Amino acid sequence: MAVTTDELGTQDIKKLLIKQAVPASIGILFMSVNILIDTILVGQWIGSLAIAAVTVVMPITFLMSSLGMAIGVGGGSVLSRALGGGDKEKALITFGNQVMMTFLLASIFVVLGLFFSDEMLILFGAKGAIMEPAKEFFFPILISVPFLALCMMGNNVIRAEGKAKFAMVAMIIPAFFNIALDILFIKVLNLGMFGAALATAISYFTCFLFVLWFFVFKSELKLELKHFKFQFPIVKEISELSFVTFSRQGVVAILSIILNHSLYNYGGEHSVAIYGIVSRMLMFALFPILGVTQGFLPIAGYNYGAENYERVKETISLSIKYGAILATLIFVLILIFAKPIAAIFTTDPLIIDQTPEALRWVFAASPIIAIQLIGAAYFQAAGMARKALLLTLSKQGFFLIPLVLILPNFLGIFGVWIAFPIADVLSTILTGYYLKKEMTTKLSQIKNGIL
Template structure:
């Protein structure tokens, strides 16, 4: 049963977090399984070079589409707090402005991407024999990106309304469509990378169709023509918080550029393929932690807007506790089953031999990342854009990128893999400091701490 917006401020936090986090986790799971299976199909039916090509192209498309995610998350915080404060008209104007901003900005970036496709592919690491399959994959995907951006934006608003199950379905539909079409286009029609891209593009459109249906027939946010006017104060508030998410994705894209070039320099094309497998596993394995983080956001945002600080504090405590437990379980599974997991993706003996150790190192600090993820999400939900930006960028921007640039000069390719757990530890310590300070000053209705 869906949660109404008002229930975000009244239901038991444990039950509410489960209701919000479980559907979000399932949705992310299906999306992650989709990416995993897509990578397996590409690796088994086309080759490990195709995995490298996908690893180059996806950061470009996700950078553009993350405009929608950023506007969705930033505007979702504004919308949740407006609903919590019973400002319904502000919530409606916020949603309408999000739609216009997402479509306009993503379309501009897509046109830019089409005109400078070769330059972008080279920048993101399409070197040597990676370029040809990367180009085949790039064009169908880039054209579909505005649909993906609107899906990402809409999905965050669906969760902000408390309708996590509908958000889950919105993520399951493209996963199912993409897997079926992958089989048709790659296996039976032998369309190679172009077929994989077409399957992905069609799946984005189907997701958009479902999100559109939800807002027309199921949403509590009933927009009218008067809401579709740019409101500068609302745009400013959305932008301040959206910059947090978009900056994070921008830094992730910069990291992808640096990683792809560094991996190619120190290990060649097969090292890019190795990271392609690891990056898919990162998203797949951490799906419950990401689901808890997404489930936490509307709860914290609504109750912060309603000044129910005790409920905000409780949601922080429980989210960290649940996410830390699940992250530890995931780490143990990766530690034990790294080699069998890698063997599913490819038959390339060199990739199979080198990936398990790299995978274990990348996941080495995963048991503690809950503090970093939930802590950064709290500041975003509370509308504290500067701290949210600082903490969101801390892992990739302040720690991981410098480490990836420095360590391989001394440790070779191993320096890339060891950089990940070091960055996790440093960013968690930084976030933990700010979060504990916030709880002991702002959320002071009770005196017990969480750390």
Template structure:
């Protein structure tokens, strides 16, 4: 029988975090493997230029689909706190509004994507020979983006209910589907970039079918027709919290634009390929830290809603310790095996020569990022939209983008790579300050547990 959300407020924190984080980590691992293998397949079977094309397109599609993730995470914070406060009616209304918001916004932005595809691809860095394969990949993938948006929204709601294993399955199914279809469409049917795009779109639909099945048969959330009516107060709360996630993805997309154009200016198409490999490794290698962050959210949100602040503080402390240990281990692996990792993606001599050192620099501050990720996630779980937004944007928005714009003027392409660890250090310092202040002044319980 699936775990009830009530366990989030009673079970041992360490065991809860493992129950929530391990399935989340496995799900993110398979999603990351999917993206990684996809990149390897297009690099080996189509060519290194195809990696550059995918690198240009994915930030666009993720930006649109992140509307679903934003609505999912924003609404899930409300749902976790509502379940903790035993207010199921609010949880139902929130879920109904999440579905309507996701569908409306995803369809609108997909329409814009179709109407202005060339202009958007150029903006995101489809320069020179990259444009043609990028367009072949972009159009078919765009069709599947509304399904991806609904999947991202639904996955976060599943996790808010405490049913992490089902959330994991929702990420594993499309990963296997995409890898299998890649082999069929690219390797055996020789369909090139269109085949890669078709495999991706069909995998999004597989995920959507699974999530639809979950909410019909397994979910605690059973909204009726009136719950789907737009509720301004709910929409406003979802939007304020979801803005954190969407702004982060928006900043990530702006960062991708700046990096792609900067690398093309200083090193041509092959430097964009280098970043394509590094960005895939960032998604893949950090999966256990991201899994702990995802596992942390419903536990912290539920106990904050129930005013069990000592449990919230314990969850913060344990999550940071576990994530920091894993992050350090990942950093050591990248340091030692950078060159063999890069060789898996491509046979391009120039790319293999440049990428290992760049990869090491980008991951240089990995051991400390756990504090930044968990710290920002706490404010989101607690429903504190403004500090959550500012801390989430601190790395990419406040530090990394300015550094990428400035440092290459003095250090060339090396300036792009060294900007990553500098931004990590600065954003972690700021997050540590605000999190410590919150824990010592806000998360305080009286001995009887009543504020």
């Protein structure tokens, strides 16, 4: 049974977190399994160069479509706090502005992508033999970006309403379509990279259709024409919080550029393909922690808006506890099964031999990452855009990018892999400091009427 918005402020936190986090985790699992299987099929049926091409292209399209995610998360924070404060009209206006902002900005990115495709691919690391399959993969994906952006935005709004199961279904549907169409287009029709891209593009459109159906027939947010009018204060509030998420994705895109160039320079096409496997495993293996973080956001945002600060503190503590337990289990499994994991993706003996070391080092600090993820999410849910931006950018922007630029000069390709756990530790220390200060001072002071 779906959670109503009122229950976000009244139901037992443990039960509520499970109700929100489990569907979010399942949705992320299906999305990551989709990407994982897509990469496996591409690697097995087309070749290891195809994995490298996908590794180059996907950060570009995710950067473009992440506008939708950013507007969804930022607007979702505004929307959750409006619902928590009993202001449904503001929630409706917020949602209407989210739709228009997402479609407009994503369409602009598509036009830029069409005019500057070669330059973008080269910038993101499409060197040597990677360039041709990357171009073939890029164009069908590019056209589907507005649909993916609207899906990402809509999914966060669905979750902000407390309808986590519908958000889960929205992520499951494209996974099934993508895998089925991969088999049809790559294996049966032998369409190669174009077929892989076409399958992905169509799957994004199916997600868009489901999200549209939800808001027409199931949502509590019934939009009217008057809600589709830009209101500057709302746009400003959405933009300030959305900038946090989009900045993170922008930094991820910059990181992808630096990583792909470093990997190619120090290890050639094979190292780019190895990171393609590692990055897919990062999304796949960490799905429970990401699910807990997604489940945490609407609960924290709603209760912060309703001034139920003790419930906010309890939600933070439980989310970190559950996330840490899950992350530790994942780390142990990666340590044990690193080599069999690599063999699933490719038959190339060099990649199978070198991937396990990369996997183990990249995941080395995963048991502590829940602190960083939940901490940054809290400040975003509470509408504290500056702190949220600082903490969200800390891992990739402040630590990982400099480390990837510096360490390979002394340690070669190993310097790339060791940079990940060092960045995790440093960003967790920074986030832990701010979060502890917030929980022991500001939240308690507000509760007692001091602030």
